C-alpha cells in the first residue's frame with residue numbers, strides 16, 4: 001500500500017490521504033478542508049495532482065469539516081464513485097457541508113464588497129462550491145459502514161472501528177495481501193464527553209496516526225466539570241452575560257448536556273441558556289437519531305424520552321433577528337454561539353455588545369489559534385477589533401481545557417500499545433509536536449516516521465525512518481498554526 005497525503009501532512013487540517021493498491025486501485029481516505037491561516041486556506045483552491053475521475057472509492061472517517069469539506073469540490077472536479085461512511089457521519093456531513101457552502105458564499109460576498117472599493121475584485125477567490133454541488137456530493141454517500149463489520153471496497157477489506165472522537169467517527173483497518181494497516185482518522189479522548197471510548201485496535205503492521213495533541217495531557221473529566229461549575233457560578237454572581245464560543249458538532253451537545261446535569265443537580269443556578277446556533281440545533285437531531293452510539297447515561301435518557309441536551313431554561317435562537325434581540329436581554333444568561341474561534345458567526349456581535357462590560361464572562365472551551373480573535377483574548381488583549389469596531393476588553397476571559405474531543409498523549413500511546421504494530425506514520429499534527437513524539441515511539445521499540453506533504457511513501461514496505469524524510473522541508477511555516485476546527 002502506498003500513501004500520498006494531500007492534507008493533514010505536517011499540519012492539522014485538510015485531511016486527504018490517497019492510498020494506492022496493487023493493480024493501480026486508488027482509494028481516498030477523507031477529503032477535508034484546510035482551515036486556519038490564509039496560506040493554508042489557499043491550498044483548498046489548488047488543483048489535485050491526480051484525476052478525481054480515476055479514484056475507485058472515497059472513505060470518510062468522520063464528519064468534521066477538515067475531513068469532509070472538500071468532497072463537493074472533488075465531485076465538481078469529476079469524481080462520481082461511492083463515498084463510504086458510517087450512518088451518523090452521513091447525517092452530520094449533510095449539516096456540515098451545507099453550512100460550509102453557505103459560509104463560503106457569505107465570505108465571498110463580503111470580500112468582494114471590500115475588494116471593489118480598492119478595485120481588486122479580480123483577486124477574490126470564488127466559493128469552492130455551492131449548495132447544488134453539496135447535494136451532488138451527498139448523493140454519492142454510501143452510509144453502509146458499521147463498527148466491527150468488514151466490507152470490501154475496491155477489493156480492499158475495510159473494517160471500521162469506533163474512534164470515540166465525535167458521533168459516528170471511525171478508524172479503519174485496511175487489509176490486503178500486502179498486510180494490515182490502520183488509518184486512525186481522529187481519535188477521541190477516553191473517559192469524558194458523549195462518546196464511548198475508542199475500541200482497542202486489532203493487531204496491524206502499520207498505523208497512520210493523528211497527533212493533534214501528542215504533546216499534551218488533558219485535564220481529567222471530573223476535574224473539568226468542577227472547573228466549569230466554578231466558572232459558571234462565579235459568572236452568575238457577577239450578573240452579566242456568559243458567552244461560550246462553541247463549535248456546532250459535538251462541543252455544543254457536550255456543553256448542553258453538561259449544563260443540564262449541573263442545573264438539575266443544583267450545582268449551577270437555573271439561568272437562561274440560549275443556543276444561538278441553528279447549525280448546532282440541526283446537528284443535535286443526529287444525536288437523537290443515533291443515540292445508541294452515546295455513553296450509557298445519555299443513551300438511556302434518550303431511550304426514556306428525555307432530552308439530555310436541553311437544560312430546562314434552554315431557548316433555541318433560530319433567526320439572525322432573534323440573535324440580535326438577545327443584545328437587549330437583561331440579566332445573567334448563558335449564550336452558546338459559533339464559531340468556536342470567534343473568527344466569524346453570531347458570537348461576534350455578542351462579543352461586540354458585551355466585551356466592554358466588566359460583568360461579562362467569556363468561557364473558552366476549545367483551542368484558540370493565536371492569530372484569531374479568541375487567541376487575542378486568551379493572550380490578554382486590552383482592546384480587540386470585532387466586526388470592524390475597536391472594543392475594550394473589560395470582560396473576564398476564562399479558559400477550560402478539558403473538553404477536548406481529541407486523544408491526548410496518553411490516549412495515543414495506549415492505542416499504539418494495543419495495535420502492536422512496529423511502524424507508526426504520523427499525520428494530523430504540527431511538526432514540532434510530531435518531532436517531540438518520535439523519541440517516545442523509539443523508546444517503545446517502534447519505528448516512527450512523519451508522513452511528508454504530498455510525497456509518495458510505501459506504508460508497509462521498509463519506508464524511511466528516523467522521522468525526517470530526506471530532502472523535505474519540515475520546519476513549521478507561517479501556516480503552521482493549529483486550529484480547533486475539529487477540537
Ligand SMILES: [Zn+2]
Pocket residue numbers: 062064067165186486487
Ligand atoms: Zn475531527
